[in-house]
Amino acid sequence: MHLRPIHFVDAPFAYPDGAVARLAGGLQWFAAYEVIEHDRRSIVPVAEVARLGERAATLHARIIAPRAPWVLGERTLRFDQPHVAGILNVTPDSFSDGGAHVGDPAGAASAGVAMAAAGAAVIDVGGESTRPGAALVWEEDEARRVAPVVERLARAGALVSIDTRKAAVMEAALAAGGAIVNDVSALLWDDRALELIARSGAPVVLMHSPDPKAGGHGRPIYRDVLVEVFDWLEARVAAVVAAGVDRARIMVDPGIGFGKSLTDNLALLNGLAMFHGLGCPIMLGVSRKRMIGALDNEAPVAERLGGSIALAVAGAQAGVQSLRVHDVAATVQALRVWRGLRDRALSGAS
Template identity: 75%
Template sequence: MRLAGGMQWFSAYEVVGDTGRRTVPVADIASLGERAALLHARITALRAPWVLGERTLRFDQPLVAGILNITPDSFSDGGRHVDDPAAAADAGMAMLAAGAALVDLGGESTRPGATTVWEGDEIARTRPVIERLAAAGALVSIDTRKAAVMDAALSAGARIVNDVSALLWDEGALALVAARQCPVVLMHSPDPHKGGHGRVSYRDVVGEVFAWLEARIAAVEAAGVPRARIMVDPGIGFGKSLADNLALINGLAAFHGLGCPIMLGASRKRMIGALSNEAAVDARLGGSLALALKGADLGAQILRVHDVPETVQALHVWRGLRDRALAG
């Protein structure tokens, strides 16, 4: 069977239960009951494309979202584009020229300990850049927790909302997204109301994050946003230990059971430094590429990255290997 209708194939499931783990061929999945049949249907279904004005995002192969921060304090590129909308827009267009499918633009850092930005300042940082990018035909997502910023960004030409709090931080965010009928990315964090970095102890991080996202999707659907317009992000680095992050990435394929496209945002994150002699943020390209390719192998549809040209090149080679393997 195809994994989410994409380029990856599988022939069996690992089933985890009270009696341990066992392998079940896909042909026998119906014997496990209605819940297993529902998950199987979601895991194998092709994700509907997002038609966004003149642009369309298809999810049958991995795509790259370029990270563009208009902040003074983001952990990786803070301060690079503050107070210069033209230069920031040029940087976004360079990402698209290098092969990114969209630009994910934010005006507030979500690193641990970051100061909350007043929504007016966040709008002032992001709106002029979005207007320039949209006028040039770019596809833009707005990375924010605030309904007012979402509204201003969508009015300026952004097409997608990417919220690290899964529409929980701002009481008006869910209604705004439902009213505007835009696609939304829901990210898991253990304390979305407080910023996303509270640490909890997981017994089964994959299962618990899956259950949290499944409940959140149901709530967002009930508010009027179709599942076909929802993407999920397991929230690598948000309130999770190194072991938790590694388990989530290794278990990423399970999240196809939510029936939504998956975004993986692991670029330059702390876990890479932890695994590579505390490499500095700007020396984590190798680790970022390794995580991106792992995500592609497990069917992630969107890879959110800082290093667009390098990631796009790595995916071109990955795609060539997959094409040859399928042809052979």
């Protein structure tokens, strides 16, 4: 069984007690679930979810539970409203901005500080491209790319995550002042990574991909992509928790564009709210991705801002807590406007 929150409401105060529920302690409220059981789908009011049994009760409890903030030294990352994670690549070949900061730690750090000043809550530093066909980077080279940038950003007061699948790079970045690990392989690419995360206590982002050991861009045929990605992430979260990582320190990412067709990506985006059933904050990375070009006459990477903003707001509407983006200032502005609309609706003002 799977539950997808639906029938979102603007004015929860207008409903009887128990008729609506708050989504993950955030700004969204909903009145019903789409219940998915094998090939059957039905709609059940929130007030009646208890009659669906133990699995539904577990999912419902996870969906409505507030997400505990991450206290990271002197910084606290809260999840009661969506925040922006700014993408800072120090690679020669990333699909969007590869080469902009390679070999220039001071310039890269300056760009990251500018992102933080523009409203990014987190700066996500990456030293290896994960685009299809990208060359593998030796772990010591990758560490040398990212560690000086992480150190400068941390010294400037920024909250830094390291985008890597290699344990040695994670370790170097954490030692340099990084606070969060963002792994596109969900700690499956490097056999040393899971033990490192458990030992360090660092929060981790686990992303879905169909073949994490091979780079994440295989193309399986999904029978129901939403259910299958949810189940994969549910099993992966359970395995990481069993290895000693606190569930409250795990974030999940459905991996838009990794081993998925356009149809798959659209299904995941339309069903995003279901991932709250994992009981973890959700990261959404759709900025400038190919699906935007596919929906807009093959618009090139540099001309995908409008689509990126549209998808970011769709993520906020689904209760996503972290939006990983290239265009920080524009996305922050869009979220501030969205937040203003939510505050007005929730206040009951006419």
